[in-house]
Amino acid sequence: MELDTIVALATPEGEGGLAVVRLSGPEAFSLAEQVFESSHFGRNMESHKAVYGILFSLTKKDETSYPIDQALALPLRGPNSYTGEDTVEFFCHGGRMAARMVVAACREAGAQPAGPGEFTRRAFLNGKLSLDQAEAVADLIHAESEAAARGAIRQLLGGLDGQLSAIEDPLLSLLARVEGSLEFVEEEEVAVPPEEIISSLKKAHEKVGELLAMAPAGRLLREGIHVVLAGAPNVGKSSLFNALLEEDRAIVDGEAGTTRDVVSARVVRDGRVFLFHDTAGLREDPDRVEKMGIDRTWKKVNEADIVLLLTESSEADPELLPDCKAPVIPVRTKSDLGNDANLLENNELCVSSHTGAGIDGLWSALDLVVQGFRIQEAVSMGVVLNERHLHKLATCGSDLQILIHELETEAPGDEVTGTMLSSILSQLGEVSGRVFTEHLLESVFQRFCVGK
Numbered sequence: 001m002e003l004d005t006i007v008a009l010a011t012p013e014g015e016g017g018l019a020v021v022r023l024s025g026p027e028a029f030s031l032a033e034q035v036f037e038s039s040h041f042g043r044n045m046e047s048h049k050a051v052y053g054i055l056f057s058l059t060k061k062d063e064t065s066y067p068i069d070q071a072l073a074l075p076l077r078g079p080n081s082y083t084g085e086d087t088v089e090f091f092c093h094g095g096r097m098a099a100r101m102v103v104a105a106c107r108e109a110g111a112q113p114a115g116p117g118e119f120t121r122r123a124f125l126n127g128k129l130s131l132d133q134a135e136a137v138a139d140l141i142h143a144e145s146e147a148a149a150r151g152a153i154r155q156l157l158g159g160l161d162g163q164l165s166a167i168e169d170p171l172l173s174l175l176a177r178v179e180g181s182l183e184f185v186e187e188e189e190v191a192v193p194p195e196e197i198i199s200s201l202k203k204a205h206e207k208v209g210e211l212l213a214m215a216p217a218g219r220l221l222r223e224g225i226h227v228v229l230a231g232a233p234n235v236g237k238s239s240l241f242n243a244l245l246e247e248d249r250a251i252v253d254g255e256a257g258t259t260r261d262v263v264s265a266r267v268v269r270d271g272r273v274f275l276f277h278d279t280a281g282l283r284e285d286p287d288r289v290e291k292m293g294i295d296r297t298w299k300k301v302n303e304a305d306i307v308l309l310l311t312e313s314s315e316a317d318p319e320l321l322p323d324c325k326a327p328v329i330p331v332r333t334k335s336d337l338g339n340d341a342n343l344l345e346n347n348e349l350c351v352s353s354h355t356g357a358g359i360d361g362l363w364s365a366l367d368l369v370v371q372g373f374r375i376q377e378a379v380s381m382g383v384v385l386n387e388r389h390l391h392k393l394a395t396c397g398s399d400l401q402i403l404i405h406e407l408e409t410e411a412p413g414d415e416v417t418g419t420m421l422s423s424i425l426s427q428l429g430e431v432s433g434r435v436f437t438e439h440l441l442e443s444v445f446q447r448f449c450v451g452k
Helices: 029-034 094-108 118-125 131-142 144-158 161-184 194-212 213-222 238-243 288-303 359-371 375-381 386-410 413-432 437-447
Strands: 008-011 018-024 050-061 064-076 087-095 225-229 263-269 271-279 306-311 326-330
Touching: 008 094, 008 271, 018 029, 018 094, 018 118, 018 359, 029 050, 029 064, 029 094, 050 094, 064 094, 064 263, 064 375, 087 094, 118 131, 131 144, 131 161, 131 213, 131 225, 131 413, 131 437, 144 213, 144 271, 144 375, 161 225, 161 375, 161 413, 194 386, 213 288, 225 238, 238 263, 238 271, 238 306, 238 359, 271 413, 288 306, 306 359, 386 413
Parallel strands: 225 271, 225 306, 306 326
Antiparallel strands: 008 018, 018 087, 050 064, 064 087, 263 271
């Protein structure tokens, strides 16, 4: 089915030196000729060579078309374009009106408005990108840290797709042999030995497990690392919060219970995003409003990636955070009022928000915990998993384990083995997009902006 020719602004709307309007589809060149006047633009023009000209509106005023803007037009012949289709990109002046008028002129000529992510969707459908690479485009656009951007570009260059192929290819070969044996049921030598199948499945299961272990890093790259400051009232949480931010964001007062709600702020450090959360002090028998704040504190602690447990005493009370699943860093506050050491004998950090003593040591402790999240490994491999990837890979891992168990304890037969292998490969294929449905594509591309 031939798709419509679509148009959209490919750069953010607003004041700026330059705007890009992208026109893509089977009629891109003929529609562009209607709105763009240049002696060098026509049917025999050279691909990937920009030419100067004037953009005109097809809506006539005083019986003549009127100029919209001066522009450069860049013709890109398919399949050597972003979408894989014939594409024309107009580089016009920035600002709200000029770009809008260019888009309107293209629509007057017959182009349809592009939907969210439709250019990247066409790139996927035309084999220019795998589905996980297309998702990496969105991750790159939305990246808020250097690490997130580097991970996204490595995935866009094929990091995750290569890891998936390393799992899929041996399983596809195995499936072909298993299904081939069904055609020669009377020739025993054709059958694939169960121990060989089990060995291949275990290798695939191990590789899937290695990818699943990278899942937390993907979330942390997208969302940032959530660090919750917890402790008793008036222990110095808000002061330390402000010191880490290097600005006054939280109210600091000597009266216990000043913080009644969660105060959050973002810090970018060493290419990573940290989200700090100052919380209400934990104590028994609070008043009604303070109790609401404490309930929110527990909610944040349960969602945290790291918890800073603050105390003024020489030992943090482990009962203050029972069943906390996140790594806990004990921090002794107000060192300027007593002990000046940066590190106590029990490995408890000692800091002063007033003088800044120990703050660098606290950042070092945070960096040490973050290393265990394997963020750098995920970035270098280009494996930035999202919830969709995680769900499909977890299902694959579970199905592989079931099939391995069946083969080790019973003899399910080549037909059952082949059916289960096909299902596993289908799940893997949905991660890369080698297997897809319209519903899957809608769920992926709805988070894209129009124009990408």
